[in-house]
Amino acid sequence: MSWMFEKVAEEMGLRPPAGGFKEEAQRIEHRRDPLTGRWSRINVRRAGRLEDAAGSVDYEGLARRSRDGCAFCPENMDEKTPRFSPDLIPEGFIARGETRLFPNLFPFARYHAVATLTRSHFLRTGEFKARQIEDAFSAGVDFLERVHNRDTGARFPAIGWNHLSPSGASIVHPHLQIIMDSRPTYLTGLVLEGCRRYIEERGSSYWADLVREERMLGERYIGSLGRITFLAAYAPFGNGEVLAVFDGRSSLSELDRGDLSQLSRGVVRILRGYAAMGVESFNLSTFSGPMEGAAEGFSLHIRIIARPLPAPYHTSDTGFMETLHLEKIVEMLPEDVASAMKKGF
Numbered sequence: 564m565s566w567m568f569e570k571v572a573e574e575m576g577l578r579p580p581a582g583g584f585k586e587e588a589q590r591i592e593h594r595r596d597p598l599t600g601r602w603s604r605i606n607v608r609r610a611g612r613l614e615d616a617a618g619s620v621d622y623e624g625l626a627r628r629s630r631d632g633c634a635f636c637p638e639n640m641d642e643k644t645p646r647f648s649p650d651l652i653p654e655g656f657i658a659r660g661e662t663r664l665f666p667n668l669f670p671f672a673r674y675h676a677v678a679t680l681t682r683s684h685f686l687r688t689g690e691f692k693a694r695q696i697e698d699a700f701s702a703g704v705d706f707l708e709r710v711h712n713r714d715t716g717a718r719f720p721a722i723g724w725n726h727l728s729p730s731g732a733s734i735v736h737p738h739l740q741i742i743m744d745s746r747p748t749y750l751t752g753l754v755l756e757g758c759r760r761y762i763e764e765r766g767s768s769y770w771a772d773l774v775r776e777e778r779m780l781g782e783r784y785i786g787s788l789g790r791i792t793f794l795a796a797y798a799p800f801g802n803g804e805v806l807a808v809f810d811g812r813s814s815l816s817e818l819d820r821g822d823l824s825q826l827s828r829g830v831v832r833i834l835r836g837y838a839a840m841g842v843e844s845f846n847l848s849t850f851s852g853p854m855e856g857a858a859e860g861f862s863l864h865i866r867i868i869a870r871p872l873p874a875p876y877h878t879s880d881t882g883f884m885e886t887l888h889l890e891k892i893v894e895m896l897p898e899d900v901a902s903a904m905k906k907g908f
């Protein structure tokens with residue numbers, strides 16, 4: 564067991580009614596994120612819970628019902644999506660391939676854009692093409708650079724993707740969100756601080772050490788493309804979490820075309836892996852150092868997590884432990900996620 568990967572395994576004894584109240588023990592693993600100290604709890608038996616709100620998923624109905632008048636569909640876009648002020652983006656929006664990037668109508672950041680990923684209104688998780696993801700990310704990075712050049716106080720970027728309603732997406736049509744803030748998000752701040760502390764104490768980069776360790780252990784290593792390593796996260800934020808770590812890049816502003824192409828190909832493989840597991844809704848986010856780059860010991864990274872199926876009624880995977888104690892309860896072992904993902908990577 565490596566020093567990086569701290570866990571506490573506990574058991575709770577109980578007598579379930581099914582099978583005649585026979586004594587059984589359920590294993591709960593508490594895993595600590597090596598950098599931030601954040602804890603996750605894993606009990607794989609929770610995957611078997613009966614959910615009152617379980618329902619079947621009518622994807623065609625979902626696509627049909629939400630398509631009428633969709634502002635993100637090509638025929639409505641010109642009329643229904645907002646434009647940037649000409650002093651920021653003279654064309655009013657950024658177009659690239661199937662992507663159009665425009666302001667979020669209800670922003671929660673100083674700069675907050677939306678970028679459509681596809682011309683088609685609805686795609687299942689396994690249907691995305693690398694080209695679509697690459698164009699949307701590339702338009703996002705272009706937007707961030709243009710913002711930062713004009714307003715150097717806007718330094719901390721993030722690109723996020725909520726896919727379908729269980730993930731928090733209010734619109735079915737696939738889209739990314741691109742934000743730029745004057746401060747890092749709470750978690751990005753913790754990670755930046757942790758990386759500084761780590762390099763002071765150990766004289767090496769946390770991310771380089773993590774990738775080396777995970778490659779050596781092999782249990783959570785999925786694969787790599789160019790400078791990007793794909794891992795199942797040791798102490799996950801959610802079910803099926805995949806962590807993609809960029810070697811030698813600390814900020815979204817440092818990505819070149821090769822990086823964007825490899826990132827997109829990797830994300831497509833992960834999404835196909837999700838499709839094979841029956842996952843249709845997910846969240847993805849980048850964690851980036853500041854736009855000026857060179858954040859010491861910090862590597863740009865991306866986390867992707869699975870969310871519940873988009874049924875008419877579903878049980879959320881976020882309860883009091885997650886929202887109020889900031890501890891995730893997951894029901895998939897990271898080592899099982901890695902072995903499932905490896906098959907198609």
Ligand SMILES: [Zn+2]
Nearest residue numbers: 633636684736
């Ligand atoms: Zn649409």
